[in-house]
Amino acid sequence: xxYSFKITRRVEFPETDMAGIVHxxxxxxYMESAEHAFFRxxxxxxxxxxxxxxxxxxxxxxxxxxxxxxFEDTVEVELLVKExxxxxxxxxxxxxxxxADPVHEVARGHLAVACIRKDPQTGAMSSTPIPAxxxxxxxxxxxxxxA
Numbered sequence: 001x002x003y004s005f006k007i008t009r010r011v012e013f014p015e016t017d018m019a020g021i022v023h024x025x026x027x028x029x030y031m032e033s034a035e036h037a038f039f040r041x042x043x044x045x046x047x048x049x050x051x052x053x054x055x056x057x058x059x060x061x062x063x064x065x066x067x068x069x070x071f072e073d074t075v076e077v078e079l080l081v082k083e084x085x086x087x088x089x090x091x092x093x094x095x096x097x098x099x100a101d102p103v104h105e106v107a108r109g110h111l112a113v114a115c116i117r118k119d120p121q122t123g124a125m126s127s128t129p130i131p132a133x134x135x136x137x138x139x140x141x142x143x144x145x146x147a
């Protein structure tokens with residue numbers, strides 16, 4: 001079972017603002033990319049499909065920015081499963097600038113995602129328990145990693 005995942009990426013020029021600093025909205029894209037890669041590493045997709053067709057809409061997102069990132073910086077995005085509930089997951093993301101000496105944290109954020117099913121007749125979405133096949137692959141991170 002998995003509770004942690006890391007991706008590394010380089011800051012692209014279009015992700016920066018007029019001051020040459022990564023625009024805050026891109027931190028949410030980095031977090032979402034890490035979540036998608038986490039699911040792929042488990043042989044899953046966050047896109048609805050297959051027998052267990054569930055979706056994962058965001059119900060909460062936050063990010064605290066500590067230091068800037070700039071064009072061509074290398075950033076590591078670490079995903080930790082902070083909470084695993086019956087119908088939702090809460091992730092903690094720690095973003096670190098790897099090309100700094102020393103390496104340092106630049107931001108910390110959270111995403112809370114609900115597990116939903118969409119009614120094929122009405123299109124209405126409703127929360128549903130995380131399918132057992134998915135729940136069996138994901139566990140909550142140990143408390144010492146979440147501090």
